[in-house]
Amino acid sequence: MSHAAWNPVTPDLSRTRTVIAFDIAGFGSTPPLPDRVRPTISNLVDALEQTLGDIGLWHPVDFAGNSLGGAMALEAARRGIARSVVAISPIGLWRDVPPPHVRYVFRGLRFMVTHAPGLVKAAVRRPLLREVVLAVPLSVGSRRMPVADAVRAVDDLASARAFEATLEHTRAPFSGVGIRVPVTVAFGDCDWILTQRARRRSALPPHTVWVEKSGWGHVPMSVDAAGVAQLIGTE
Numbered sequence: 001m002s003h004a005a006w007n008p009v010t011p012d013l014s015r016t017r018t019v020i021a022f023d024i025a026g027f028g029s030t031p032p033l034p035d036r037v038r039p040t041i042s043n044l045v046d047a048l049e050q051t052l053g054d055i056g057l058w059h060p061v062d063f064a065g066n067s068l069g070g071a072m073a074l075e076a077a078r079r080g081i082a083r084s085v086v087a088i089s090p091i092g093l094w095r096d097v098p099p100p101h102v103r104y105v106f107r108g109l110r111f112m113v114t115h116a117p118g119l120v121k122a123a124v125r126r127p128l129l130r131e132v133v134l135a136v137p138l139s140v141g142s143r144r145m146p147v148a149d150a151v152r153a154v155d156d157l158a159s160a161r162a163f164e165a166t167l168e169h170t171r172a173p174f175s176g177v178g179i180r181v182p183v184t185v186a187f188g189d190c191d192w193i194l195t196q197r198a199r200r201r202s203a204l205p206p207h208t209v210w211v212e213k214s215g216w217g218h219v220p221m222s223v224d225a226a227g228v229a230q231l232i233g234t235e
Contacts, residue, residue, distance in 0.1 A: 044068075182209075
């Protein structure tokens with residue numbers, strides 16, 4: 001996805017915070033990493049750190065991220081460039097490899113949006129079909145997602161230039177045992193992408209605050225924008 005996934009949340013956060021939403025390298029408007037640089041979590045955060053420097057943010061800032069972005073936020077905390085982190089459904093907290101269904105779900109969806117984009121867009125324009133298509137990869141409750149946001153998600157996935165490479169090179173388990181800053185990790189009880197086996201608490205330091213949110217799926221921003229904003233804004 002792109003920074004547009006956060007559009008429902010940023011108005012609430014902007015009332016009390018300066019919000020900078022970015023696209024991960026190879027997604028949205030950000031070009032992929034240079035040739036022969038693999039899109040690992042570490043290399044993606046290298047690029048993010050450079051971007052922060054380019055806009056003059058050399059001091060630690062608060063990070064919030066979802067899924068891949070959540071893992072990047074945790075890596076930023078491990079490096080000391082984060083003042084605090086809220087990671088929603090972060091990847092990488094598995095023991096060895098991701099749950100096997102993750103690859104099939106996202107590769108299948110990628111195939112659909114690149115080979116039959118008109119059909120997928122027609123489906124997500126109808127609330128019931130939008131729920132069927134997006135409940136697993138995004139969240140239960142996607143029928144309440146604005147049509148424009150659903151169509152944008154389809155377009156973002158179809159146009160992501162680094163999708164396959166990123167899916168392949170972000171499979172390694174994450175360890176953030178040395179993190180010292182405040183960390184909150186939230187998973188939804190309806191997250192069917194990252195099930196309990198992918199939520200290894202020993203991967204993070206003991207002071208990590210673990211939250212389970214009722215009704216949230218893997219990408220909850222469009223279905224509970226106020227709840228996501230409250231989670232981030234209170235940390």
